[in-house]
Amino acid sequence: MMAVALLKSKADPSDADIDREMWNICRCGTYQRIRAAIKDAAKEMK
Amino acid sequence: MMSAAPSNSRQSTTPTLSRRHFLASISAGSLVLAGKLGHGQDFFVSIAPDGVVTILAHRSEMGTGIRTGLPRVVADELEADWNRVTIKQAPGDKRLGDQNTDGSNSIRFFFDRMRVAGATARTMLERAAAQQWGVDVSECQAEMHEVKHSKSGRALGFGELVDAARKLDVPRETELKLKPRDKWRYIGKDFDITDLDDIVTGKAIFGIDARMPNQLFAVIARPPVAGGQVASYDAEGTNQLPGIVAVVELEGYDGAPNFQPLGGVAVCAESTWAAWQGRDALKIKWNDGPNADYDTEAYTQELLASVNKPGHALRESGAASDIIAKSERVIRADYTLPHLSHAPMETTCAVANVTTDAQGNVTECYVIAATQNPQAVQQAVGPAMGIAPEDVLVHVSLLGSGFGRKSKPDYCVEAALLSRTLKRPVHVTWTREDDLRHDYYHTTAAIHAEAALDERGYPTAWLQRAAYPTIGSTFNAAADEPASWEAEMGLTDLPFAIANLSLEVCKAKAKTRIGWLRAVCHVPQNFAVSSFADELAHAAGKDPLDYLLSLLGKDRHIDLKAEGLGNRGAEPDKYPYDIGRLKNVLRRAADQANWSRHKSLDKGHGLGIACARSFLGYTGHIVEVEVSRDGKIAIPHVWVSIDSGTIVSPDRVRAQVEGAANMAAAQALFGKLTFKNGRAVQTNYDSYEVTRMRNTPRAVHVDIVDSQAAPAGVGETGVASFAPALCNAIFAATGKRIRNLPIADHDLSWG
Numbered sequence: 001m002m003a004v005a006l007l008k009s010k011a012d013p014s015d016a017d018i019d020r021e022m023w024n025i026c027r028c029g030t031y032q033r034i035r036a037a038i039k040d041a042a043k044e045m046k
Numbered sequence: 047m048m049s050a051a052p053s054n055s056r057q058s059t060t061p062t063l064s065r066r067h068f069l070a071s072i073s074a075g076s077l078v079l080a081g082k083l084g085h086g087q088d089f090f091v092s093i094a095p096d097g098v099v100t101i102l103a104h105r106s107e108m109g110t111g112i113r114t115g116l117p118r119v120v121a122d123e124l125e126a127d128w129n130r131v132t133i134k135q136a137p138g139d140k141r142l143g144d145q146n147t148d149g150s151n152s153i154r155f156f157f158d159r160m161r162v163a164g165a166t167a168r169t170m171l172e173r174a175a176a177q178q179w180g181v182d183v184s185e186c187q188a189e190m191h192e193v194k195h196s197k198s199g200r201a202l203g204f205g206e207l208v209d210a211a212r213k214l215d216v217p218r219e220t221e222l223k224l225k226p227r228d229k230w231r232y233i234g235k236d237f238d239i240t241d242l243d244d245i246v247t248g249k250a251i252f253g254i255d256a257r258m259p260n261q262l263f264a265v266i267a268r269p270p271v272a273g274g275q276v277a278s279y280d281a282e283g284t285n286q287l288p289g290i291v292a293v294v295e296l297e298g299y300d301g302a303p304n305f306q307p308l309g310g311v312a313v314c315a316e317s318t319w320a321a322w323q324g325r326d327a328l329k330i331k332w333n334d335g336p337n338a339d340y341d342t343e344a345y346t347q348e349l350l351a352s353v354n355k356p357g358h359a360l361r362e363s364g365a366a367s368d369i370i371a372k373s374e375r376v377i378r379a380d381y382t383l384p385h386l387s388h389a390p391m392e393t394t395c396a397v398a399n400v401t402t403d404a405q406g407n408v409t410e411c412y413v414i415a416a417t418q419n420p421q422a423v424q425q426a427v428g429p430a431m432g433i434a435p436e437d438v439l440v441h442v443s444l445l446g447s448g449f450g451r452k453s454k455p456d457y458c459v460e461a462a463l464l465s466r467t468l469k470r471p472v473h474v475t476w477t478r479e480d481d482l483r484h485d486y487y488h489t490t491a492a493i494h495a496e497a498a499l500d501e502r503g504y505p506t507a508w509l510q511r512a513a514y515p516t517i518g519s520t521f522n523a524a525a526d527e528p529a530s531w532e533a534e535m536g537l538t539d540l541p542f543a544i545a546n547l548s549l550e551v552c553k554a555k556a557k558t559r560i561g562w563l564r565a566v567c568h569v570p571q572n573f574a575v576s577s578f579a580d581e582l583a584h585a586a587g588k589d590p591l592d593y594l595l596s597l598l599g600k601d602r603h604i605d606l607k608a609e610g611l612g613n614r615g616a617e618p619d620k621y622p623y624d625i626g627r628l629k630n631v632l633r634r635a636a637d638q639a640n641w642s643r644h645k646s647l648d649k650g651h652g653l654g655i656a657c658a659r660s661f662l663g664y665t666g667h668i669v670e671v672e673v674s675r676d677g678k679i680a681i682p683h684v685w686v687s688i689d690s691g692t693i694v695s696p697d698r699v700r701a702q703v704e705g706a707a708n709m710a711a712a713q714a715l716f717g718k719l720t721f722k723n724g725r726a727v728q729t730n731y732d733s734y735e736v737t738r739m740r741n742t743p744r745a746v747h748v749d750i751v752d753s754q755a756a757p758a759g760v761g762e763t764g765v766a767s768f769a770p771a772l773c774n775a776i777f778a779a780t781g782k783r784i785r786n787l788p789i790a791d792h793d794l795s796w797g
Contacts, residue, residue: 019740025731027391027447028109029708030701031742 003038012042090142090163091120093171097191097205099126104136105156106147106418107241108445108452109705110761111698114239116152116160119694122232123164123225125188126204133240138420138440146419148453148562150661150759153694154616157757165222174211175202227754236697241444253395253416253443258471261397262291264464265321265475268310268484269298271334271724272558279311283327289320293328294467296460302523303559305426307460308484314468318475338724340557342490345721346382349492349554352513353380357550360530361538361609364546369507373498377585381495381574382786385719386488387734388563392416392446393481396423397473398461400431411438411462416445418453426455427462438462449564449709454486479729486561487719489514491570493537495578498546503586504596507546510578512537512571519556526555528567534612536571536766541625541659542579543599558721564709565765568660573714573787576656576770581783589645590655590774591636601626614662620756621662627689627751628664632657634687634749635666644778649797650674654775658766661759663690664751665703667771669743673779677795681711681743681772688748690763691755699760700748706764707746712736714769716790735790 006013006021013021018035026034092100101120107113117133120126136142144155168188175193176183179200186193192201244250269275281293291314298309313324356367370376396415403409408431417423420440428435445452457474464472476484491514497505516532518525528551530538538549563569583593604623606613613621636655644653650673657666670683684707693699716735720727728734773784780796 015744022739025391025736025738027389027709027736028701029705029742031708031737031739032704032744032746033701035739 091167095208099131102136103133104142105152108448111239112152115694118232119160120164123161124168127191138424145421150762153757169217170211171207174207252446256397256414261471262314263318263321264312264314265325266310266312268308271337273335273337275333277331277333280329284324289316290324305456337557340721340724342720349513352552353492353494353511357511357552359550361549366507366509366546366548369546370498375499378496381493383491383570385490386717387485387719388449388451390447393476394457396458396461398465399471400466408433414441415458418448423455423458426459430459450562482729483726486559488563493574508544509548511550513552513554515554515556515560527551527553532567535567542597565762568766572658572766573770580774631664631666631687631689635668635685639668639685652775652778654771656767656771660766661763663758663763665767667767669771669775671775673794675797684743684746689751690758690760691753692757702760703748703764704746708742710765710768718788
């Protein structure tokens, strides 16, 4: 949901945008995959 | 079919299902090996006349993919079409073997057994087909859900063979032909976990979502000091609030905590919110008991004093102390690490329904829990209910992570006790504050290291002492020093080729509940040993990688038996301590990180290195850090090489190793659970910090060694060498040596 909101406000988010907007906690440690998924989604939405 | 499938639907689960029904339901109309084999794998696989293969998942799913991974091994040997396989979560049942999803053991314990289960069913289908066609069984081969006779081109589907196959004798294990590695269809290939869609769409049931009809919600005010008791309480304010059904006092424990509830005052209500409000309105006076003076700041000083005196040597060779005493060049260092909390995203939670007869005797006891160990739930709840453990029916929900916390079923006993009292199903919910206040904490440690260096800078003698409250204290109140199996995680299993060694443990009395957390004693011990090796390398003026490789010495197997070392219960032949493999992962990680550039990096930019053998697997870590002049740290890259032998799921291994880097980063950077007046000081994520997107490693590059060795651990293996590699990188970047975790306690500014 956070990622959707981010992509709605910014179609091509930078790493800094992702750092700032995706502030929730992931205890399994998938941050790197979340970042990659947001970038993939941004590409596909173009 | 099972009538209760909490992991697959949001419907209420029926509490009347008996354990016997469960096993009977698998057998219905199918080829089932049940009752024929008698050595366990009977329950793992069944094939229905419509060809649907049902495979039991008996380990708990908490994100590792095991609920899919082990059934994939069965399906591979069976030559089943994965699209026609259904996975069912098994309840707690000791006939299935070990169900404690802990210790990075699942694949290691069950890889061979799952292959045998699949091959047994395949062999029976092949024999049934041969019989039907009147040909020799050697001419019949199972392939993708059919048995084929290549000579005649005939084929029969698995479903069509069920009726004949079920009448056959079950083959002995020696009659089975396991598939050769190059014919593996699923093992070693990536796959989507079976729960993926349900998890992504919010349909999956975790313990916190589990519901029984008419259930109550309970929260418990537990003694703020472990081992404390309720002195008196006043529930008048609570009872006036809406939705409150009952306030129930729970007894605390005497002696060792074990898996007993902590006691306290439970507020049971029609909703979690009402229960929370009710708990806030309680007025409770506590007897804090003997741990009321627990103060971790003072305790750390006690641990340091303990390790600066001779301890109890668990591994000794040569005359380390004498050589150090006479040596001209001795390096000494003390390392300390605070308590950590598991802090799983989903807190501990369980729902229980206990029914009783007119005399109050328990007639049925059904628990749905986010548990890593349903058999431990049976063993803890059974005696508390006055029934046999096997009469406790335990369903395992999905777990929103566990990290070892959910192997300890105190919270399930709470739910059962309350349900028995209130004669309704009761869901016990732990808040985040409950979770951090009442954990089975990861131990707090002090480790002292000394080495005598020769003229070239290499150690002639190495002495290390560790003091930390032992996990044994949770089960035996008198246990007051690290056990040998704990020391074997990074202290006594020292891989270095040094003639004079003294590896000792020292006294440390537990003042809270101590439990195992992912990577367990490797966390403090590998931090100390890999930090110290790096300190020696710098003292000797050598390249840390070259120095570490020299310390490891020539490729060889450490003779565990001769050194008096355990091997996590694994056979040394199948799981040798192989220095060659340890050096290999170290070199591979270094190659991928382009290690040699470390010498030319600017100040504030550094690479750190460490390696470990843990849970029978091998890791090498290179961590890259950037530390700004004002002391802010970033981790742009982590390179990990892991050799855990045969791999079932490469992507799940990568995910575990990535997750381990994130978790180990959180622990090293911020992880600190302190006590004051016996009470946990950090009670939520605002003070017990973990990494977020902005401060976690930006990229984690995982390299999996292609190996045919026996499958070793993975889940915990990725943790051990991360933190020391990170701190070694900080030293390389800033010249500041972190000997006391967490890193956040230190000023890293420079220049």
